Amino acid sequence: MTEMILKTRRRLLLLVVAALTVGGVLIGGASTALAGVGLLVVPTFNSGLAVGDRGQPGYLHIVYTSTPPDQAALFHLDTITLVPSCGSLNPSFPGNCPLGALDPGVFGLSATGIGAPGTACAGIPFTIILSDPTQGKYTFVPASSVVLGPSTNLTASTCDINFTYDVLKKPTLDADPNTPGTQTLQIGFVNGTTIGLTPKPGTGQGTAIPTIVSNVGIGTAVAPGAITIPASFSDTATLTPPAGGPAPTGTVTFDVYGPNNGTCSGAPVFTSTNPVTGSGTAVSDPFAPTLAGTYRVIATYSGDANYAASASACADPAEAVTVTAPPPTIGLTKVANPTSRIEPGGTFTFTEQVTNPSTTTPVTINSLVDNIYGDLASRAGSTCRTLIGVTLAPGATSAPCTFTGTFTGTAGASQTDTVTVTGSNAGLTVTATAQATVTITPAPPPTIAVSKVASPLSRVEPGGTFTFTAQVSNPSTTTPVRIDALTDDIYGNLATRPGSTCGTLIGTTLAPGASSAPCSFTGTFTGTAGATQTDTVTVTGSNLGVTATATAQATVTLTPAPPQIAVTKVAIPLTEVEPGGTFTFTVQVSNPSTLEPVRIDTLTDNVYGDLATRPGSTCGTLIGTTLAPGASSAPCSFTGTFTGRAGATQTDTVTVTGSNRGTTVTATARATVTLTPAAPQIAVTKVASPLTQVEPGGTFTFTAQVSNPSTLQPVTITSLTDNVYGDLATRPGSTCGALVGVILAPGTSSAPCTFTGPFTGRAGDSQTDTITVTGTNLGVTVTATAQATVALT
Numbered sequence: 001m002t003e004m005i006l007k008t009r010r011r012l013l014l015l016v017v018a019a020l021t022v023g024g025v026l027i028g029g030a031s032t033a034l035a036g037v038g039l040l041v042v043p044t045f046n047s048g049l050a051v052g053d054r055g056q057p058g059y060l061h062i063v064y065t066s067t068p069p070d071q072a073a074l075f076h077l078d079t080i081t082l083v084p085s086c087g088s089l090n091p092s093f094p095g096n097c098p099l100g101a102l103d104p105g106v107f108g109l110s111a112t113g114i115g116a117p118g119t120a121c122a123g124i125p126f127t128i129i130l131s132d133p134t135q136g137k138y139t140f141v142p143a144s145s146v147v148l149g150p151s152t153n154l155t156a157s158t159c160d161i162n163f164t165y166d167v168l169k170k171p172t173l174d175a176d177p178n179t180p181g182t183q184t185l186q187i188g189f190v191n192g193t194t195i196g197l198t199p200k201p202g203t204g205q206g207t208a209i210p211t212i213v214s215n216v217g218i219g220t221a222v223a224p225g226a227i228t229i230p231a232s233f234s235d236t237a238t239l240t241p242p243a244g245g246p247a248p249t250g251t252v253t254f255d256v257y258g259p260n261n262g263t264c265s266g267a268p269v270f271t272s273t274n275p276v277t278g279s280g281t282a283v284s285d286p287f288a289p290t291l292a293g294t295y296r297v298i299a300t301y302s303g304d305a306n307y308a309a310s311a312s313a314c315a316d317p318a319e320a321v322t323v324t325a326p327p328p329t330i331g332l333t334k335v336a337n338p339t340s341r342i343e344p345g346g347t348f349t350f351t352e353q354v355t356n357p358s359t360t361t362p363v364t365i366n367s368l369v370d371n372i373y374g375d376l377a378s379r380a381g382s383t384c385r386t387l388i389g390v391t392l393a394p395g396a397t398s399a400p401c402t403f404t405g406t407f408t409g410t411a412g413a414s415q416t417d418t419v420t421v422t423g424s425n426a427g428l429t430v431t432a433t434a435q436a437t438v439t440i441t442p443a444p445p446p447t448i449a450v451s452k453v454a455s456p457l458s459r460v461e462p463g464g465t466f467t468f469t470a471q472v473s474n475p476s477t478t479t480p481v482r483i484d485a486l487t488d489d490i491y492g493n494l495a496t497r498p499g500s501t502c503g504t505l506i507g508t509t510l511a512p513g514a515s516s517a518p519c520s521f522t523g524t525f526t527g528t529a530g531a532t533q534t535d536t537v538t539v540t541g542s543n544l545g546v547t548a549t550a551t552a553q554a555t556v557t558l559t560p561a562p563p564q565i566a567v568t569k570v571a572i573p574l575t576e577v578e579p580g581g582t583f584t585f586t587v588q589v590s591n592p593s594t595l596e597p598v599r600i601d602t603l604t605d606n607v608y609g610d611l612a613t614r615p616g617s618t619c620g621t622l623i624g625t626t627l628a629p630g631a632s633s634a635p636c637s638f639t640g641t642f643t644g645r646a647g648a649t650q651t652d653t654v655t656v657t658g659s660n661r662g663t664t665v666t667a668t669a670r671a672t673v674t675l676t677p678a679a680p681q682i683a684v685t686k687v688a689s690p691l692t693q694v695e696p697g698g699t700f701t702f703t704a705q706v707s708n709p710s711t712l713q714p715v716t717i718t719s720l721t722d723n724v725y726g727d728l729a730t731r732p733g734s735t736c737g738a739l740v741g742v743i744l745a746p747g748t749s750s751a752p753c754t755f756t757g758p759f760t761g762r763a764g765d766s767q768t769d770t771i772t773v774t775g776t777n778l779g780v781t782v783t784a785t786a787q788a789t790v791a792l793t
Contacts, residue, residue, distance in 0.1 A: 050308035064148035087173025095189025104136025116160035180305030254284035259293020264314035292325035563660035607652035646677035680777035697760035724769035
């Protein structure tokens with residue numbers, strides 16, 4: 001790309017660039033301008049255009065920039081023109097094609113254009129007028145003013161005008177004969193002025209060169225037009241250039257579709273790309289189809305600098321090949337399982353599988369018939385009916401099918417049976433056969449085996465009942481065996497033993513490798529620890545007069561009974577009045593076992609510790625004592641202190657450890673002691689004032705005070721009465737009613753209370769009256785009294 005900028009003093013700077021999206025070449029430009037203002041116009045057409053192209057997108061890209069002192073200036077566009085085709089690389093100013101190089105009519109522009117979104121002229125319609133038919137110049141007339149800016153040399157203001165064009169003909173003149181293809185020159189032009197008190201005009205033009213290529217005719221012929229597999233065909237493409245045109249170059253790609261793909265859709269089954277020769281022809285590589293049907297070829301020319309790409313049509317009759325498959329073939333295999341049975345024979349399973357050996361032709365399975373067992377499609381138990389009607393592709397194999405048949409006889413007899421399969425394709429029928437031979441072999445002697453399991457394997461002395469499970473098996477891989485008898489050397493005939501299930505096995509015939517159901521019986525074994533018993537079961541079986549036997553053993557053992565130990569614990573007393581005190585605990589150890597003795601090893605208490613060493617404890621005398629089965633030790637005792645408040649309890653656990661024959665056992669016992677509440681206490685004092693009066697006497701004042709002597713329990717005052725003056729809580733003038741309901745804490749006293757009472761008489765008379773206080777706590781009632789004596793003088 002080249003560009004030319006001409007500067008003259010105080011004229012508008014105009015930069016005109018014409019560029020192509022693909023292959024464009026800017027070949028010149030001119031401008032006059034004032035300093036500080038820049039303008040760029042870019043007309044854009046595609047490269048590699050061919051005559052007949054319609055609706056191609058094009059646009060003019062106009063960019064306005066400015067520098068100080070005009071960075072804030074706006075610019076108004078006045079004239080926008082485009083000469084889309086000119087036969088010379090030397091345009092004339094302003095925006096014209098020189099005489100002698102005029103080549104109008106190569107392009108036809110749309111009648112309207114539109115300002116592109118995001119630019120200063122966004123949405124503004126433009127009318128595109130053929131303003132100069134002689135040179136083919138178009139003028140772009142906006143529906144409203146187009147103003148660009150403000151802008152700087154770093155950020156531009158743009159206007160893009162979108163339009164479409166058609167390629168109507170090939171250029172008459174080649175603007176650049178040194179470049180392959182036919183070139184034409186495009187000339188863009190724009191002018192306008194800045195907006196302000198001193199408008200600054202500017203004009204400019206630029207050029208670009210698109211290449212216009214011609215279409216070339218393509219003729220194809222596939223040969224041969226019909227083949228039978230295996231064979232191949234190829235395609236020939238002939239390119240015909242316009243008269244006087246250069247010979248085409250490039251490549252032709254041949255795509256083969258089929259079989260029976262009438263629209264040439266999807267991926268081709270074969271592709272070949274080869275160069276165009278000097279004679280304008282290209283030949284595909286040969287293609288050998290494997291499936292019958294119609295195949296179609298599309299030949300696609302790549303194009304070159306002078307000619308556009310082109311392709312033949314899918315429906316071209318010259319591009320179709322008919323491919324025929326060869327006659328069908330069919331194959332069959334047959335396998336017998338097993339291939340032999342011991343006399344007298346039995347049922348054999350035969351497996352068939354049909355194949356299509358052809359590499360080209362499918363075949364449909366019509367029937368499967370065995371010369372001994374008949375039509376396998378209708379034979380009972382046969383699965384071969386599922387193959388009838390199945391079409392096998394070339395090289396395919398059917399699923400296996402099976403049927404069974406019986407063959408019996410003496411040793412040495414054999415049978416060969418033949419299966420025939422019939423298949424067809426396109427009216428042609430084919431058959432195939434397969435044979436299988438089965439044989440009767442002599443039976444080998446029978447074998448038999450038995451297993452025996454005891455449950456449990458051991459019991460604690462003195463023993464008891466054991467369960468024995470027996471199971472018979474046939475180790476032979478060929479000969480069946482019948483179970484005739486099951487006996488045990490200790491427990492006798494297991495077929496008749498009470499409770500035995502082994503009688504159900506007698507007469508059972510075990511196939512080779514088979515096992516019977518398990519059977520069981522029970523038997524008693526008793527004794528002392530260490531005693532064992534091994535008993536043997538014998539099974540007898542036979543086949544064809546030949547007898548076989550087998551044995552199995554099971555051993556059971558008596559083990560020592562584990563030691564046992566127990567302990568009891570009693571507390572005396574069970575309760576103490578708070579704050580508690582000393583309790584006595586009595587412990588006695590026993591041996592619950594009926595078989596084994598046990599030695600007492602330790603006695604410990606979780607609260608009071610080791611009872612063998614606790615001061616005052618007699619339990620140490622039990623340590624080392626051996627208790628016979630069912631025996632108990634002498635009682636032992638120890639004391640322990642427990643104190644606290646009423647309601648407190650203590651549960652302590654004694655643990656005894658014993659042993660016998662290296663086995664240790666333990667037992668525990670608990671005792672719980674409780675602290676009960678202490679009884680409440682109450683006291684009262686009474687004082688008379690004065691103690692004497694002169695006859696005939698008068699009123700005396702008595703003062704009472706209640707106290708709680710207890711150090712543990714509170715007490716509630718419930719009443720105060722006087723044997724002379726009555727209920728002091730209700731006596732007029734008495735303050736003692738305030739004490740009723742008062743709760744005295746341990747060791748406290750109430751406030752004093754007073755009441756008055758008269759006493760009259762003769763000198764020497766006296767009176768002693770008694771006050772009684774009643775109190776309660778936790779449902780327990782207590783009383784106390786106090787006296788006061790007054791006298792007359």
